[in-house]
Amino acid sequence: xxxxxxxxxxxxxxxxxxxxxxxxxxxxxxxxxxxxxxxxxxxxxxxxxxxxxxxxxxxxxxxxxxxxxxxxxxxxxxxxxxxxxxxxxxxxxxxxxxxxxxxxxxxxxxxxxxxxxxxxxxxxxxxxxxxxxxxxxxxxxxxxxxxxxxxxxxxxxxxxxxxxxxxxxxxxxxxxxxxxxxxxxxxxxxxxxxxxxxxxxxxxxxxxxxxxxxxxxxxxxxxxxxxxxxxxxxxxxxxxxxxxxxxxxxxxxxxxxxxxxxxxxxxxxxxxxxxxxxxxxxxxxxxxxxxxxxxxxxxxxxxxxxxxxxxxxxxxxxxxxxxxxxxxxxxxxxxxxxxxxxxxxxxxxxxxxxxxxxxxxxxxxxxxxxxxxxxxxxxxxxxxxxxxxxxxxxxxxxxxxxxxxxxxxxxxxxxxxxxxxxxxxxxxxxxxxxxxxxxxxxxxxxxxxxxxxxxxxxxxxxxxxxxxxxxxxxxxxxxxxxxxxxxxxxxxxxxxxxxxxxxxxxxxxxxxxxxxxxxxxxxxxxxxxxxxxxxxxxxxxxxxxxxxxxxxxxxxxxxxxxxxxxxxxxxxxxxxxxxxxxxxxxxxxxxxxxxxxxxxxxxxxxxxxxxxxxxxxxxxxxxxxxxxxxxxxxxxxxxxxxxxxxxxxxxxxxxxxxxxxxxxxxxxxxxxxxxxxxxxxxxxxxxxxxxxxxxxx
Numbered sequence: 001x002x003x004x005x006x007x008x009x010x011x012x013x014x015x016x017x018x019x020x021x022x023x024x025x026x027x028x029x030x031x032x033x034x035x036x037x038x039x040x041x042x043x044x045x046x047x048x049x050x051x052x053x054x055x056x057x058x059x060x061x062x063x064x065x066x067x068x069x070x071x072x073x074x075x076x077x078x079x080x081x082x083x084x085x086x087x088x089x090x091x092x093x094x095x096x097x098x099x100x101x102x103x104x105x106x107x108x109x110x111x112x113x114x115x116x117x118x119x120x121x122x123x124x125x126x127x128x129x130x131x132x133x134x135x136x137x138x139x140x141x142x143x144x145x146x147x148x149x150x151x152x153x154x155x156x157x158x159x160x161x162x163x164x165x166x167x168x169x170x171x172x173x174x175x176x177x178x179x180x181x182x183x184x185x186x187x188x189x190x191x192x193x194x195x196x197x198x199x200x201x202x203x204x205x206x207x208x209x210x211x212x213x214x215x216x217x218x219x220x221x222x223x224x225x226x227x228x229x230x231x232x233x234x235x236x237x238x239x240x241x242x243x244x245x246x247x248x249x250x251x252x253x254x255x256x257x258x259x260x261x262x263x264x265x266x267x268x269x270x271x272x273x274x275x276x277x278x279x280x281x282x283x284x285x286x287x288x289x290x291x292x293x294x295x296x297x298x299x300x301x302x303x304x305x306x307x308x309x310x311x312x313x314x315x316x317x318x319x320x321x322x323x324x325x326x327x328x329x330x331x332x333x334x335x336x337x338x339x340x341x342x343x344x345x346x347x348x349x350x351x352x353x354x355x356x357x358x359x360x361x362x363x364x365x366x367x368x369x370x371x372x373x374x375x376x377x378x379x380x381x382x383x384x385x386x387x388x389x390x391x392x393x394x395x396x397x398x399x400x401x402x403x404x405x406x407x408x409x410x411x412x413x414x415x416x417x418x419x420x421x422x423x424x425x426x427x428x429x430x431x432x433x434x435x436x437x438x439x440x441x442x443x444x445x446x447x448x449x450x451x452x453x454x455x456x457x458x459x460x461x462x463x464x465x466x467x468x469x470x471x472x473x474x475x476x477x478x479x480x481x482x483x484x485x486x487x488x489x490x491x492x493x494x495x496x497x498x499x500x501x502x503x504x505x506x507x508x509x510x511x512x513x514x515x516x517x518x519x520x521x522x523x524x525x526x527x528x529x530x531x532x533x534x535x536x537x538x539x540x541x542x543x544x545x546x547x548x549x550x551x552x553x554x555x556x557x558x559x560x561x562x563x564x565x566x567x568x569x570x571x572x573x574x575x576x577x578x579x580x581x582x583x584x585x586x587x588x589x590x591x592x593x594x595x596x597x598x599x600x601x602x603x604x605x606x607x608x609x610x611x612x613x614x615x616x617x618x619x620x621x622x623x624x625x626x627x628x629x630x631x632x633x634x635x636x637x638x639x640x641x642x643x644x645x646x647x648x649x650x651x652x653x654x655x656x657x658x659x660x661x662x663x664x665x666x667x668x669x670x671x672x673x674x675x676x677x678x679x680x681x682x683x684x685x686x687x688x689x690x691x692x693x694x695x696x697x
Contacts, residue, residue, distance in 0.1 A: 112307060113267055114171040115146040115242045116300060118260040119154060119178070122164040128546035129578070131526035131537055132660045137163070143259035143300030143313070144192065146241045150201060152178065152192040153332065154299030155314060156185045159192065161521060167194060170267045176200045180377040182339040185519040186282060187383070188314055188327065189335045190299075242301055244329045245308030248469065249274045249287065257291040257313055257324075259300030268297075272322070277468060282383050283480030286325050287311050293324035302326045330485065338380040338487060345381045347374060349511055350523060353609055353667060355571035379522060381488040382511035385480060386455075388446050389417040393462045402451050403500030411461045412497065413479070415450040419512070419567050446505065451497035455482040483509060515574060516540055516564035527608045529664040531615055531682065532623065532642040533581040533654050534589070536597060538608050539564070539574040547594070558594055558630045573607035577627055577640075581658055585650040589640050595627035598637065613670045616685045623647060651682050 119142045125135045142158030144167060152167060159165055159180050166175040176199065182191040194200040249255065253274045261268050272291030280286045289302065293316040302311040311326030347354035393399050396408040404410060446452065453459065458466050460479050468475040486492065486509055494505045517524035517540040524540035537543060539560060547557050563574060575597040582590045597611070598604065601624050605611035615623070625640040655663060663682045673685055 112242060112301075112303070113258065114169055115240065116258055116267065117144045117146070117152060117167040117169050118142075118267075119144050119152075119158060119299065120166045120168070120175065121159055121162050123160070123162045125161045126520060126526040126542070128520075128526050128537070128540070128543040131528040131535075131578075131665065132530075132662070141260060141296055142298045143296065145299075145301045145309070147244075147336070148241050150194070150197050151181075152194065153312065153336075154190050154192065155312065156183050156188045156190045158299045159183070159190050160185065165192065167192070167200070169200075174199075182335075182380060183377045184335055184338075184380045185522040187284065187331060187335055187380075189312070189332060190377075191336070191339050242309050243307075244333060245304055245306070245310050246329055246333065248277065248328060248330065248472075249304060249310045250472070251275070251277070251475075253310075254305050255289050255291055255310060255326075256303045257289070257293060257297060257300065257326075258303065259297035259313060261292075261294035261296035263294070272324075275323070277475065277477065279478045279481050279484070280325075283385060283478065283484045284383060285328055285331060285477075285481055285485065286314070287328050289324050289326060290322040291324060292316075292322070293326075334485070334487060335380060339378075343380055343487065345379045345511070345522075349382060349513060350374060350379070351525060351667070352513075352517075352568060352571050352573055353527075353607060376521065382513075382522070383484055384486060384488055384490075384509035385419075385483045385512050386446070386452075386492075386494070386507065387419040387510070388415045388452075389419060390414065390452060390464060390479075391416040392464055393451070399462075402449065403497055404451065408462075411459045412451040412453045413460055413462065413464050415446045415448055415452060415496070417448060418445070445507065446494065446496055447498065450503075452479075452494065453497055453502070454493075454495035455479065456492055458482055513568035514564070515566040515568050515572065516544075516560065517542075525665075525667060527665045527668050528578075529608060529612050529615070529668050530581070530654070530660060531663070532647040532650065533583045533586045534592075534625065534640060534642075535578040535581065536575050536608065536611060537578045539576050539596075543576075543578070556594075560630055562631060571607055575605060575608060575611060577625070581654055583650055583654050583657075585642060585646045585654075586640075592627070592638065592640060595629060595638055596633075598626045598628055598633065600625055608665075608668045609670055612664055612668050612685070613673075615682070616670075616673065618644065620644070648682065655681070 120139070121142065122137060122139045124137050127133055127135050140158075142154055144152040144154035144158075147153050160183070162180060165178040165180065167178050168175040177195045178192045179195060180190055181193050184190070251274055255272060255274060257270045257272070259268060260266075270292040272289050274287060275290050276288035278286065278288070287310070291302070293313050297313045298315070300313045301309045302313055304310045309329060311328050312332055314325050314327050316325070317323040391414040393402070393404070393412055393414055394408075398414070399406070399408060399410075399412075402414060404412060455466070460466055461476065464479050465476040466479050466482060467473040468477050483492070488509060488511055490509050492507045492509060494507050496503050496505060513523070517538070520540075520542040524542045526537070526542075528535060528537045530536075541564065544560055544564070577592060577595045577597060579593040580586055580589050580591075600611060600614050601618060601620055601622075603614065605614055621644055623642045623644060625642075627638045627640065628636060629638075651663060654660075663685075669685070
């Protein structure tokens with residue numbers, strides 16, 4: 001009978017069509033309800049006995065929707081049955097979810113879709129294993145959204161090292177080329193402009209741009225970006241855009257993540273709740289949600305129930321389930337504010353090599369001319385922090401020793417050491433003072449054994465945490481949030497206990513700099529020099545990652561954690577032997593790699609440029625490179641010895657065999673040896689060095 005009904009569906013949606021108000025068949029065992037769910041033309045045998053072959057029409061009509069609801073409630077699983085009962089928490093939670101669904105069904109977030117764009121990116125990334133070349137071109141997609149000022153916001157990792165970026169609104173089939181104007185790799189944020197703004201913002205005008213979101217949570221919007229048509233040009237300030245909610249969402253708030261993840265080409269919506277508010281490994285505030293964030297969601301907006309943007313989708317934790325992270329709008333607003341005011345990272349922050357450049361030619365000349373890393377989109381400064389290490393004060397004995405007589409119930413953390421971040425710019429040929437005494441005596445910095453009590457009026461707990469905010473004192477977060485939420489150059493009031501007496505300091509925030517650069521294209525660059533087939537390069541986290549994660553953990557690759565977290569020291573770099581290009585000139589050293597350069601011909605080079613300078617001016621017959629493994633400097637020294645004449649003869653052969661255009665990167669050539677064009681071989685550099693030496697004489 002079913003198969004016959006399947007062929008006779010002129011007046012049916014299907015052979016198993018349910019009546020309105022009746023729950024699905026699988027959710028009930030009531031016989032009358034089972035009969036009422038089937039089309040009337042399909043006869044159902046009566047299992048109760050042969051006296052009646054079917055339920056009568058009158059019985060079916062008397063079975064009301066109220067009866068169906070009662071049966072559904074009685075047969076529902078306990079977890080679902082709870083929601084129909086009188087528990088206040090269950091009712092409130094259900095109402096909140098219903099309101100979110102209602103907002104969606106009425107077009108709340110749906111109206112905002114035309115402000116969300118799909119980004120298609122072509123990228124050519126550096127190759128830190130072979131720094132003289134780049135990797136093959138790759139492409140991927142991400143998500144972005146429109147903010148005030150006709151600009152697009154996305155994640156930095158979506159557009160980093162991009163060669164071409166195109167954007168398509170969800171309401172338009174046309175893709176438009178974009179330019180990355182500003183980027184912050186430490187904050188993972190980027191600001192884009194559309195090359196053909198008028199066409200982009202006018203396309204699909206019948207369905208474009210979001211209405212302002214309802215509710216007080218979306219009253220504030222992002223600052224207008226000054227460089228570009230924002231006010232008065234082609235309706236720049238009248239264009240619809242997404243509104244930023246500057247109120248930090250609370251735990252269990254409903255959120256909606258919208259973007260273009262993998263698995264399809266159209267816009268995707270996932271929902272969840274705020275699971276946690278904390279800081280990442282860099283000390284910057286982040287929000288954890290359980291809404292699905294997949295590859296392609298990066299850079300997309302995350303909405304609250306009112307349609308305001310509460311964050312930017314950033315990443316998800318692969319080793320766990322339903323753990324995704326978003327960048328809160330407070331961090332985004334700080335980034336947009338720096339962009340609008342043109343706050344750009346200094347040349348010294350971009351590369352340790354620029355410390356020398358600045359001392360020779362001045363800050364302005366270094367930034368515009370020969371400074372390393374100043375190319376591509378503008379970059380805002382890095383993350384700021386207090387220049388110190390801290391220790392928790394949970395020991396009553398230690399608290400009393402430091403002058404805290406509070407029976408162990410007070411706050412405060414001990415300053416255990418000082419961090420030397422961005423150095424004061426040196427005078428001509430003079431390195432800045434880096435001793436602890438010089439820092440302790442300048443009157444504006446914390447000292448060792450100080451007790452950090454308050455930052456900006458917020459009391460620091462003995463475990464190093466502070467209240468999340470004045471309105472949410474029951475939630476605690478790392479004290480680093482009090483620093484990283486501020487811009488570079490901001491002056492903080494810091495209260496410390498020094499020798500048992502309270503002291504208030506005015507501390508100017510500076511960005512952190514590491515001896516081992518952290519971010520590709522921000523403070524890390526693929527510099528190199530090839531000498532006799534030996535590849536020398538500065539130690540950096542991108543170089544470490546290229547060997548550790550590209551093809552899996554390489555056998556025997558050492559851990560550089562002990563030295564990679566040290567603070568920067570002027571123009572100093574850690575030079576490592578990345579590998580050896582096998583040739584007759586370096587027989588016996590083919591397997592040497594991942595070693596730290598200790599000295600060259602008895603002298604320790606300051607950085608990669610200083611190494612090139614010493615090689616070019618070497619008058620000795622032999623080139624001696626003394627190296628050591630990590631943490632083995634004093635008892636296991638390796639020696640690579642090459643004859644200068646053999647190195648000169650083999651250089652062209654080695655470079656040609658490995659298709660290397662130049663024996664060193666452009667930034668590694670000393671300024672005094674540059675003569676219009678860069679030297680491509682060591683022989684040319686030696687000739688220029690000899691000429692420069694003769695000219696001085």
